[in-house]
Amino acid sequence: QKEVEQDPGPLSVPEGAIVSLNCTYSNSAFQYFMWYRQYSRKGPELLMYTYSSGNKEDGRFTAQVDKSSKYISLFIRDSQPSDSATYLCAMRGMIYNQGGKLIFGQGTELSVKP
Amino acid sequence: DTEVTQTPKHLVMGMTNKKSLKCEQHMGHRAMYWYKQKAKKPPELMFVYSYEKLSINESVPSRFSPECPNSSLLNLHLHALQPEDSALYLCASSDGRLGSGSYNEQFFGPGTRLTVL
Numbered sequence: 018q019k020e021v022e023q024d025p026g027p028l029s030v031p032e033g034a035i036v037s038l039n040c041t042y043s044n045s046a047f048q049y050f051m052w053y054r055q056y057s058r059k060g061p062e063l064l065m066y067t068y069s070s071g072n073k074e075d076g077r078f079t080a081q082v083d084k085s086s087k088y089i090s091l092f093i094r095d096s097q098p099s100d101s102a103t104y105l106c107a108m109r110g111m112i113y114n115q116g117g118k119l120i121f122g123q124g125t126e127l128s129v130k131p
Numbered sequence: 132d133t134e135v136t137q138t139p140k141h142l143v144m145g146m147t148n149k150k151s152l153k154c155e156q157h158m159g160h161r162a163m164y165w166y167k168q169k170a171k172k173p174p175e176l177m178f179v180y181s182y183e184k185l186s187i188n189e190s191v192p193s194r195f196s197p198e199c200p201n202s203s204l205l206n207l208h209l210h211a212l213q214p215e216d217s218a219l220y221l222c223a224s225s226d227g228r229l230g231s232g233s234y235n236e237q238f239f240g241p242g243t244r245l246t247v248l
Contacts, residue, residue, distance in 0.1 A: 025171075049235045060135075060221050060239035061174065105173055109235065118187060119237065121173035 020044050023106055023122025032131050036093040040106035040122045043087065047108040050082050051119065052091045055103045064104075065091065096129045103127070135240035137222050143246045146212060152243045154205040154222030162227030163205045164237065165197055168219045174239075180205060181227055212247045219244050 023040045030036055038052075048069055053061035065080040067073050067089075073080045079092040089108070093100055103126045107119040135156045144150050154163065162181050166174035179187035180199040194216075196208040205222055223237040 051235060053239075058219075058244075060223075060241045062239065063236055066236055118176055118179065119235075124171075124173050126171075 018043060019123075020120050021106065021108060021122045024125055025123045027126040027128060029128045029130060030096055032096060032098060032129055034096050034129070036096050036100070036127060036129075038091040038093075038104050038106075038125050038127070040089050040108075041087055042089075042108060042120075044110065044120075045084075045087065046110035047120075049109050050080070050089050051107040052078075052080055053105040053107060055105060055124070057102075061105060098129050098131050101128045135222055135224055135238050137220075137240035137243050139243055140241070141244045141246075143248065144209065144212065145248050146214075148212075149208070149210045151209065152207040152220055152222075152245075154207075154240055155203055156224040156238070157203055158224060158226075158238070159202075160224035160226055160238075161202060162225045163199065164223040164225075165195075165205065165207050166221040166223065166239075168221055168242070174221055178207075209245075212245075214247050217245055217247045 021040055021042045050067045052065040054064050055061040065073060065078055067080050067082050070082045070084045077094045081090045089106060103124045105124045106122040109119050138153045164179050165177040167177055168174045176189050177191045178197045183199045183202055194211045198206040219242040221242045222240045225237045
């Protein structure tokens with residue numbers, strides 16, 4: 018079983034839809050949770066960063082962490098064609114000497130159709 | 132300046148060649164990373180440098196040799212690569228100065244697309 022599971026999609030939605038992207042994980046030591054967006058042939062770009070449980074909102078994006086269920090989500094409201102990309106969840110624990118090693122999900126490919 | 136730059140953008144090399152990838156950041160970050168990414172896969176961590184010292188080597192073959200000449204620069208020296216090493220090589224950096232959490236926000240460069248013939 019992988020430490021982080023993410024449905025690879027592809028996911029296709031019409032413009033204006035609400036998109037829900039999810040990851041589950043097995044390691045209860047994870048404390049930091051990130052969402053990255055990666056456009057084709059580009060490097061990943063950090064979208065959202067959450068420490069421990071709770072919600073965080075930034076414009077059209079909302080990140081949720083439910084540590085009791087080991088489940089994280091990214092919601093995109095009013096989706097736009099420019100949101101078409103691969104979305105990667107990433108997470109790690111508190112151990113300092115791991116030097117920033119992130120555990121990534123497989124990535125979900127999202128396509129928003131005009 | 133919140134940018135990580137990488138050169139070259141594309142590289143084609145033969146199995147007997149020696150080449151180097153370069154990465155630069157001017158954000159004052161003290162942690163720098165090399166990742167390898169194959170198509171439709173997540174990035175795989177290769178190396179981590181913290182304060183210019185190698186802190187993590189994810190059992191990468193010795194034909195990949197990292198170097199951190201100073202706090203802003205990171206190189207990856209390539210020698211005797213195999214066709215299966217063809218991939219997108221990503222460099223990233225993070226603050227790394229303020230405890231465990233400061234490693235999390237990693238800023239990625241655009242990558243070098245490497246093809247080994």
